[in-house]
Amino acid sequence: KQNKLPDKNDQADALALAAYAIAHWGDDEFFLQFEPGVIAQMRQSWLQLQSVNRIKSPIVNRARQQLAREFPEAALSRSNPSKTDGMLPLWAWLAGRERNLTRNTNYYERLYSRSIAKTYGVEISAFTRRLSNLLCDLNDWEQEINTQILSFLEQPQFAAYTQVFQKFGIGARPQALLLSQIYPITKFESLGRFKRRLGMAKEEFSSGDKETMNTGAGSKLCRTQLYLWVLDMIAPAHARPKNEIGEKLGNFYDTRKAQFQDNPEQWTKKAVARLQQQALQEFQRSLIQNLIPMVSKDLQPQLEATLNLTLQTMQLSLASSMAAEDIAPGVKQNQVKKGFGNLVISQTAAYGCRLLFKELKRSCNT
Template sequence: MKIVGLDVCKNSVVAWVLESIPKNFRTHFRENKRSKDDDSLTFTANAEGVKALLELAPDAVIMEPTGVHYSWIWAHICACEGIKVLWVGHQEAVHYRKQNKLPDKNDQADALALAAYAIAHWGDDEFFLQFEPGVIAQMRQSWLQLQSVNRIKSPIINRARQQLAREFPEAALSKSDPSKSDGMLPMWAWLAGRERNLTRNTNYYERLYNRSIAKTYGVEISAFTRRLSNLLCDLQDWENEINTEILSCLEQPQFAAYTQVFQEFGIGARPQALLISQIYPITKFESLGRFKRRLGMAKEEFSSGDKETMNTGAGSKLCRTQLYLWVLDMIAPAHARPKNEIGEKLGNFYDGRKAQFQDNPELWKKKAVARLQQKALQEFQRSLIQNLIPMVSKDLQPQLEATLNLTLQTMQLSLASSMAPKDIAPGVKQNQVKKGFGNLVISQTAAYGCRLLFKELKRSCNT
C-alpha cells in the first residue's frame, strides 16, 4: 500500500511517499529529506504538477483541511482519478508530528507525519475527518460563503458611516437591519436610490435628511457614499440568495428531525446549516465524546505531576464559535431563552454557573490566581529545560529533567497553599478576571448544551 502525505501550500503541494511506518522517524527524515530548491516531490497546481503526482500511483493521499480552498482542487482531482482521499485534523497532525520528534515548520516533515498517520490509523474512521457529499457539502459551502460576504460588508459599512458623519450625521450610527418585507437594508437602499416594493412607505430617511444639519449648511450626500451604499445593497441581495439556498437545504426531508430539535434549542437557521453539516447523520456518533469533539467542544487532558487541567481546542473552531454565540444571544439573556423544558434546563445551568462567581467573588479570585501561577510556572519550566538540559551530558539529562519537574511541582504546591485570593497578579484588573470567568461560564453552558443536543438528536432520530 502506497500512501502519499500532502502538505498543501498556496500554489503547490509537498509530498512524502510511504509504504510502511518508519522505525525511527528522525533518522528516516534525515536520510530521505530533499533539497527545498530542487524538490522532485513538490508539485505545482498546473497540468504538469498534477501529472507528476498521479504518476506516483498512490493508493491514498492524506491532507489537512487547513487552507481548504487550496487543498480542494487536489482532493477533487484525486477523487476523480479513483484515489482515496483522507483528511486529518490539524491538532491530530501536530501532536503526531511532535510525538515522533519531527522538525517543526518543515513542509516535508509535515507530509511525512501525515503519511505515517494514515498508515497507523488505516481502516479506523474515528481518526479521520468525514466530509459528506451532496446536499451536506452544499450546505456547508453556502454557510462559508455567507461568512465571506459578511466580512466583505463590514469594512464597506464602516467607511460609509465615516462619510455619513460629515454628510448625514443624524443617520451615521443608525442601525439598518434587513427589512422583513423585502430583505433590503432600509437606510442603505435609500442612499443608493433603490426602488422598494413596500405596502407602506414611511419615507423615514427622506424626512430625516430634510431636517439634517448637513443639508441645512449645504453639504450634499456624495456620489462616493451612494456608490458604497449601492455596493452594500448588492451584497445584501447576495446574502439573501445564499440564505434562500441554506433554507432550501434545511427543508430537505432527511433534516426534518434535526431542524425540529435545533429549533427547540433556539438555534437559528444559519448555525443549523453549519452544525448539521458536521454531525449528519447522528448515527455515526456512538459516544457523546466523539460528538462534542466534532463540534469543537471536547476537552483534552493536559496533566503534569499532580496537576490536571482540561483544555478545549480540538474539533471545529467554527462550530465552537457558533455555539458560544448561541449561548451569548439566546441563553444568557433570560428573556431570549426558549420557552420549553430545554430552555429551562439551559437557563438554570447558566444561572447556576454564573452565581458561583457573582455570589462568591473570592472563588473566582482564587481560581484566577491559580491559573496565573500555573501559566508562569509552565513558562519557567520550559525556559529551564530549554536552557539547562543541553548544557549537561546526555546520560545526565533525564535525571536533571526529573529533578526540575519535581522542584517545580513543590514550588506550585507551596504557592497554592500560601497565596491568598486577594493576591491577584499586578497589572491584572478585577474586571478582566470577571470577563475571563464570564467566558468560562459561556463555554461550560455550550458544553452542557452539546450534551443535551446529542441526547435529543439521538432520541428524535431513532423514533
C-alpha cells in the same frame, strides 16, 4: 515531531500526512468524516455566508466614517434588513435603490433635510453612495445564500434534526453548520466523540503535580456558534425556549451564575490564576520567538524544553506562594465578571451539547 523530521516544510507535511494515513487507515476514528452531496454543499454555503459578512464589516465601518461628516444624524443608525423587501433601509436610500414597500416611507429623506451637514454645505459624496451600493449588493448576495441554506434544511432527511434544533432555540444558520458536522448522528456511538466534533471536548494537560482540562479539540467554528447560541437564547431569561429543554438549560445557567454572585472571592482567585497563565504563555511565546532562532538547530530542542520546564516551575511557584488577595487589587472587577461570564456560557454550551446528543439520538432512532 512524531516522525523525527528536521524541518517543517511542504514536503515534510506531505510525508507526515501519508504516514498518518498508512498507520490509521483501517480505523475511521482517526479521521474526520464529512458527508458528500447536500451536507458538503450546506457547509460550503455556511462558510460563504461568513465570508460575505467579513467583507461587509470594513465597508460598513468606512461608510459610517463618511456619514459622520456628511450625514451625522444617521451615522450610527442600525440598518437591519427590512421584513418587507429584505433590503437595508439606510444603505438602500443612500444608494438610490428602488424598494418594493407596501407603505412608502421618507424617513431618511426627512431626516437629511434637517441635517446639520446641509447647513454647512456638506453633501453626501459619490464615494459614500458607491459604498452603499456595495453593501446593497452584498446584502442581496447574503439573502441568496441564506435562501439556499433554508432549502437544504427543508429536505426530508433533515426533518428530525431541524425539529430538535428548534426545540433548543438554535437558528437556521447555525443549524446548517452543526448539521454539516454531525449528520448522520448514527456515526457517533458516544457523547465524547460528538462533543469533540462540535469543539466542546476537554483535553487533559498535565505536568508534574499540575493537571488541567482545557477546551480546544474539535471545530472552533461550532464552538463559537454554540457560545453565541447560549449568549443570545439561554442567558436572557425572556429568550429561552418555552419547553422542557429551555427550562433545563435556563436552570443550569442560572445556577452557575448564582455561584459567582454568592462567592465573588472564589472567582476573583480564578481570574487572577487565569491572568497569570496568560502572562506566562505570552512570555513563553516571546522567548521562543526571540531566543530559539539565535542558537544552532541542534541545540534548539534542548533550549525549548528547558524554557518550557522553567516556565512551568514559575507557574507552579506562583500558584502556591501568592495568595489571591496579594494581587487581586490589580485585577479589574470587569475582568473577573467577563471571565466568569465566559465560563458560565461555555459550561452551559457543553451541557446543551450533551442534551442535544440525547435528543438527536432519541428522535433519529424512532
